[in-house]
Every structure is written in structure tokens, then in C-alpha cells.
Amino acid sequence: MPILEIIGWSGSALLVISLLQTRVMRLRVLNSAASAVLVGYNAALGVWPMVAMNVVLVAINLSVIWRMVRQRHDARAYDVVRVGVDEPFLARLLERHARDIGAFNPAADTLLTRAENAFLVTSGDEVVGVVLSHTGGAPDEQQVVLDYVLPPYRDFTPGEFVFRADGPFAQMGARRVVASQAMTASAAYLAAVGFRPEGDRQVLHLAGAGPTGATATEPRAPGA
DSSP states (O other): OOHHHHHHHHHHHHHHHHHTOSSHHHHHHHHHHHHHHHHHHHHHHTOHHHHHHHHHHHHHHHHHHHHHHHHTTOTTTOEEEEEOTTOHHHHHHHHHTHHHHHHHOTTHHHHHTTOOEEEEEEETTEEEEEEEEEEOSSTTEEEEEEEEEOGGGTTSOTTHHHHSTTSHHHHTTOSEEEEOGGGTTOHHHHHHTTOEEETTEEEEEOSSBOTTSSBTTOOOOTTO
16 A cells, blocks of 8 residues: 555544544644644645645644643633532532543542532533542541542643632631542642642642642642
């Protein structure tokens, strides 16, 4: 098979694969790559309308990717809404995603019954994540029992907006947030949102400096 035909088939296959993605960022990245390959393929054949279309698709995808990266830590792009743990909408959301939640947290059913506080993270009109917690070993400590991100936004860390120094936990009077044992496997994520190891626990200090001497929730520039 001629190399040019292989390139054309590869670009088409990558385009189809991109459309099967549930994660928004992954879809855009793969679609950009597929369109770039098809630009070269159609240019080699002299099919200029297809070249123009794929150039436009690359530009659109890169624009969307740039905006998503720029806004991933931007509080203006995300909102946190506190809801009751017995809200029907929350119950339906958790039920709808129960299998996915269980895949990351096999003990989810047991932990969810202990939840006292619930927060929905939204972007525009979409719910992108949910955080559940209960009071920990002290009145000013909250233990997170669930930090779940819906699949389209799993390349981001929307939970960080709950954990910020000016976020809802701090507004409730909490000074420490402790990750449940089920969450400690996600060490990279916990570190990204400010948690630090203390013995066998992952702890986020919301007031003052943590044990390392650095403020746990230092503000980050958009896209950092």
C-alpha cells in the first residue's frame, strides 16, 4: 500500500477514534491531530476544499484547547454550589454514575451514607463534579468521602474549587480537610489540589501555613 494511502487511512481512523472519546480535552487533541494529518494528505492529492476544511478544524480545536487550559484554574469559569445530602438531584446524579464511582472507590456505598455536606462543581449550565464530606476528628476538620469528576472533565481538577482557601470548606469554618483512605491512591491529584502527607493521611490546611511551612492552597495562574 502506498505511503500516501496509509497516511490517509491513518488520519481517517484517528478522526473516528477522536469522536469516540468522552473526555473533552482528549477529543479535541485527537481531532486536531487527525485534521492535521488530513491536511497533509489532501494537500498531496490537491484536494483543496478538504485542505481548507481541515485547516479550519485544526484552528477551531486549538482555540478550544487553549481556552480550556487557560480556564482550568479560573474561578470565573467554575462555580461551587452547596446542596443538601438528601437532595433528589444529588441522589439521581450519584445513582446515574454509581458504576463509575464504584470503579474508583469500591467502598463508595459505605462512605456515602456518612456524608453530611455535598457540593456540586458546575461550569456554565453543566455539573462537572461532586464532593461529599463529613466532620472529621475535630469540629474544624472535614473528611472528604467522595471527590468525583464526570468523565468529560476528567482531564481537569474541578474539585480544587471546593478546596481553595476561600472555598466552601473555609467558609464553613474548617481549617483542615482530610482525604478518605479510598482517595489516597490518587496521590498525584491530591498533591495537585494542595493535600500533603501527614503520617498515613493526606491533609489540606486551609488556614495559615501547613507543616512544610508553605501555604497549602497558593493561588495558581490560569493554565499553570
